[in-house]
Amino acid sequence: MSKNDYDPNSIEQEAQDYWAFHHTFEVREDLNTEKYYCLSMLPYPSGELHMGHVRNYTIGDVISRYQRMLGKNVLQPMGWDAFGLPAENAAIKNKLPPAAWTYQNIDDMRAQFKRLGFAIDWKREIATCHPDYYRWEQWLFVKLFKKGMAYKKKSFVNWDPVDNTVLANEQVVNGRGWRSGALVERKEIQQWFLRITDYAEELLTGLDKLEGWPDQVRTMQRNWIGKSKGIELRFSVKEDPTQQLTVFTTRPDTLLGVSYLALAPEHPLSHLASQEDPEIADFIEQCKNIKVAEAELATMEKRGIATSFHAIHPITGQTLPIYIANFVLMEYGSGAIMAVPAHDQRDFEFAQKYNLPVKPVIRPLTLSWDYSKEAFTEPGILVDSEQFTGLSSEEAFSAIAAHVESVGIGQKVTHYRLRDWGISRQRYWGAPIPIIYCDSCGTVPVPEHDLPVILPEDVVPQGTGSPLASLESFYATTCPHCGEPARRETDTFDTFMQSSWYYARYCSFDQNQAMLDDRARYWTPVDQYVGGIEHAILHLLYARFVHKLLRDEEILNTDEPFTKLLTQGMVLKDGAKMSKSKGNVVSPTAWIQQYGADTVRLFTIFAAPPEQSLEWSASGVEGAHRFLRRIYVFVEEIKTALRMYHPRDTHIDVQQLSQEQKDIRKQIHSVLKQANHDMERIQLNTVVSACMKLFNILTEVPSQDKNSVLLVHEGISILLRLLSPITPHFSHHLWRELNYGTDISKASWPKVDNRALKTDTINMVVQVNGKLRGEISIPIDADKKTIEETALMNPHIQKFLDEKQFKKIIIVPNKLVNIVL
Ligand code: ANZ
Numbered sequence: 001m002s003k004n005d006y007d008p009n010s011i012e013q014e015a016q017d018y019w020a021f022h023h024t025f026e027v028r029e030d031l032n033t034e035k036y037y038c039l040s041m042l043p044y045p046s047g048e049l050h051m052g053h054v055r056n057y058t059i060g061d062v063i064s065r066y067q068r069m070l071g072k073n074v075l076q077p078m079g080w081d082a083f084g085l086p087a088e089n090a091a092i093k094n095k096l097p098p099a100a101w102t103y104q105n106i107d108d109m110r111a112q113f114k115r116l117g118f119a120i121d122w123k124r125e126i127a128t129c130h131p132d133y134y135r136w137e138q139w140l141f142v143k144l145f146k147k148g149m150a151y152k153k154k155s156f157v158n159w160d161p162v163d164n165t166v167l168a169n170e171q172v173v174n175g176r177g178w179r180s181g182a183l184v185e186r187k188e189i190q191q192w193f194l195r196i197t198d199y200a201e202e203l204l205t206g207l208d209k210l211e212g213w214p215d216q217v218r219t220m221q222r223n224w225i226g227k228s229k230g231i232e233l234r235f236s237v238k239e240d241p242t243q244q245l246t247v248f249t250t251r252p253d254t255l256l257g258v259s260y261l262a263l264a265p266e267h268p269l270s271h272l273a274s275q276e277d278p279e280i281a282d283f284i285e286q287c288k289n290i291k292v293a294e295a296e297l298a299t300m301e302k303r304g305i306a307t308s309f310h311a312i313h314p315i316t317g318q319t320l321p322i323y324i325a326n327f328v329l330m331e332y333g334s335g336a337i338m339a340v341p342a343h344d345q346r347d348f349e350f351a352q353k354y355n356l357p358v359k360p361v362i363r364p365l366t367l368s369w370d371y372s373k374e375a376f377t378e379p380g381i382l383v384d385s386e387q388f389t390g391l392s393s394e395e396a397f398s399a400i401a402a403h404v405e406s407v408g409i410g411q412k413v414t415h416y417r418l419r420d421w422g423i424s425r426q427r428y429w430g431a432p433i434p435i436i437y438c439d440s441c442g443t444v445p446v447p448e449h450d451l452p453v454i455l456p457e458d459v460v461p462q463g464t465g466s467p468l469a470s471l472e473s474f475y476a477t478t479c480p481h482c483g484e485p486a487r488r489e490t491d492t493f494d495t496f497m498q499s500s501w502y503y504a505r506y507c508s509f510d511q512n513q514a515m516l517d518d519r520a521r522y523w524t525p526v527d528q529y530v531g532g533i534e535h536a537i538l539h540l541l542y543a544r545f546v547h548k549l550l551r552d553e554e555i556l557n558t559d560e561p562f563t564k565l566l567t568q569g570m571v572l573k574d575g576a577k578m579s580k581s582k583g584n585v586v587s588p589t590a591w592i593q594q595y596g597a598d599t600v601r602l603f604t605i606f607a608a609p610p611e612q613s614l615e616w617s618a619s620g621v622e623g624a625h626r627f628l629r630r631i632y633v634f635v636e637e638i639k640t641a642l643r644m645y646h647p648r649d650t651h652i653d654v655q656q657l658s659q660e661q662k663d664i665r666k667q668i669h670s671v672l673k674q675a676n677h678d679m680e681r682i683q684l685n686t687v688v689s690a691c692m693k694l695f696n697i698l699t700e701v702p703s704q705d706k707n708s709v710l711l712v713h714e715g716i717s718i719l720l721r722l723l724s725p726i727t728p729h730f731s732h733h734l735w736r737e738l739n740y741g742t743d744i745s746k747a748s749w750p751k752v753d754n755r756a757l758k759t760d761t762i763n764m765v766v767q768v769n770g771k772l773r774g775e776i777s778i779p780i781d782a783d784k785k786t787i788e789e790t791a792l793m794n795p796h797i798q799k800f801l802d803e804k805q806f807k808k809i810i811i812v813p814n815k816l817v818n819i820v821l
């Protein structure tokens with residue numbers, strides 16, 4: 001390699017040393033400068049850098065560096081989502097404690113991240129498995145427990161009867177335990193929950209204001225919260241006048257079409273029915289062992305069993321059978337439904353199977369409907385509905401709701417699909433839940449001065465049972481109230497707990513007296529959040545919820561944590577998502593070694609718009625590298641000429657430029673204008689296209705005089721600054737080489753010179769009495785009087801003018817002059 005050759009490795013090392021030595025990316029709170037908090041979702045420390053990371057963090061880094069050059073006080077931190085299942089699985093395999101594996105991975109990955117040159121304030125780094133971090137989560141939990149926002153209730157888990165352990169959903173493979181192969185059972189155990197449902201309405205309405213979020217994500221969150229308006233209606237039970245059966249329906253307009261009622265298997269009335277009937281007991285038992293995701297409800301086979309109970313229709317007085325059905329969920333509404341087979345597809349399929357009547361009560365407005373084939377589920381006009389016949393579905397909703405309210409058997413209600421957040425995990429590698437159980441005092445939170453409850457880090461899980469539950473040194477303690485021997489909670493927090501407030505902790509990373517402080521109020525909300533679409537629902541919803549909890553504790557002072565959200569697309573290889581299971585993973589490390597970080601960064605930015613999927617391409621990487629090399633070689637060639645001018649002598653006197661040079665300068669600034677526009681809307685790939693265009697313009701400047709050199713001088717300075725967020729090392733090096741300054745990351749973002757965009761003169765057509773008679777050329781900023789005079793003086797026009805007598809002159813700016821005689 002000759003001395004003039006582009007050598008990314010040494011250039012990148014040199015730039016990174018410079019930034020480290022000057023603490024370039026460490027930031028402080030500064031009330032005099034506009035703050036900008038740019039955050040990328042924190043990685044799980046798997047130990048292996050992959051292309052998804054490179055893409056995510058490069059996009060975040062480009063935004064951060066750009067905002068920095070706009071003069072803002074920019075925070076970009078990094079940390080590790082360090083608890084979780086993979087570490088436990090690795091521990092079982094390697095017979096090493098998860099802690100050792102995790103800390104080693106963090107060290108490896110930090111080095112890989114640093115190699116990419118991200119503008120991160122590394123002194124704020126956090127690892128969520130560190131007691132300094134999770135102690136504040138425990139602290140918050142205790143506060144929430146005392147307020148009643150955290151509570152315990154029974155809920156189902158996947159139980160492996162051979163390994164005697166609770167399995168995470170991803171450890172259940174085809175209904176069997178991943179290690180033992182045993183059929184997984186559903187088991188009900190006590191677990192901790194946070195009352196996110198108290199915030200359902202605010203979480204929903206808040207989405208309207210999040211205009212900086214993709215619509216897709218907002219829609220997904222709306223659907224997840226699932227607000228439904230309907231009525232709750234009580235049916236009397238014929239056989240037992242002490243019983244009333246409450247159903248929830250969103251379609252009170254279909255009330256006259258009810259042909260049976262159906263209960264969830266866990267419903268109390270189902271339980272009552274099972275006591276006298278072993279077949280019913282058996283059916284309920286079978287339902288218990290089938291775990292249904294909500295999405296499967298629509299497609300799975302509808303099964304049920306009749307009870308001996310009947311309900312009385314509140315309007316017709318008719319007797320309706322009561323079934324137990326596998327598609328009715330205990331956790332939604334009231335756990336019981338009024339079934340209308342003519343207008344609900346699930347009810348229809350069930351009715352077909354068990355020979356129950358289908359009674360149409362809603363007719364479509366126009367088309368005709370074959371009610372024996374499938375349910376008609378749209379709104380329409382009521383038929384066969386007594387006094388409500390002839391109403392529209394909408395009118396009937398109000399009329400029937402009013403009716404049931406007036407006779408005292410029901411009322412309007414709103415339900416949310418959102419459930420409270422289950423935060424207990426029966427796992428070892430997580431933050432301990434700070435609760436103590438005492439035989440006399442009950443459930444006691446760990447007092448603040450005893451926090452953190454530290455997770456022992458030297459445990460190697462075996463995959464059977466819960467390690468903490470059999471670790472006496474952990475669970476044996478004394479009651480904070482009465483001092484008697486007591487037992488610690490051995491469940492740990494869901495890892496979503498850690499990722500729902502880390503963005504705030506970066507601001508107060510070294511605070512050991514409180515969870516957060518003024519610095520968190522200064523930096524939050526995050527101005528730009530960048531991460532994967534796979535977090536569209538849970539992570540983002542939990543973080544929004546915890547932000548509101550912190551606001552209500554007066555720890556934070558805004559409503560939402562993330563003002564803008566960018567969800568970057570996937571990285572594909574040959575059209576398929578890069579993933580270990582597909583065996584098509586391209587490791588970025590070797591590519592970085594061969595071509596340098598800047599090339600890999602440039603490739604990931606150029607190959608696709610940030611939100612779309614990116615197809616990995618070796619030739620694309622080579623192309624990116626060639627582009628940088630061409631710039632490098634070009635700069636080497638013109639270096640001597642450019643260096644003759646000190647930056648303060650490089651002012652271009654526009655008046656002195658030739659027409660050709662003016663045209664070139666116009667091209668440079670119109671490319672810059674487009675690049676700035678795209679940068680602002682984070683359309684980063686076309687910023688790179690702009691850089692390519694700009695470079696081509698510069699290579700074609702005919703170099704004759706001082707002004708040509710100055711033009712190239714200006715153009716290269718723009719080019720390096722446009723590129724610097726994307727290829728920071730490369731730009732840093734050449735910026736210094738050309739004596740533009742010492743640190744391009746502190747240079748100001750290039751501004752468009754609007755004068756350069758203007759053409760000096762424009763042509764206007766001249767009409768006399770509406771007829772085209774000539775054309776004039778006038779200065780672009782000419783005033784009305786000048787235009788009029790130029791038109792009137794024009795020899796072609798003059799011959800049409802009658803002794804300069806005219807009635808008026810109409811001017812259409814930049815277009816035409818009409819002289820009316
Ligand atoms: C009668 C009816 C007639 C219904 C009709 C729908 C259409 P969303 O909109 O999702 O809230 N339902 C109520 N509780 C249920 C439960 N625990 N498990 C399963 N299904 C339940 O859905 C509300 C509708 O889902 C309710 O309105 C009820 O069926 C059913 F033509 O009542 B509907």
Ligand code: ZN
Nearest residue numbers: 438441479482
């Ligand atoms: Zn006690």
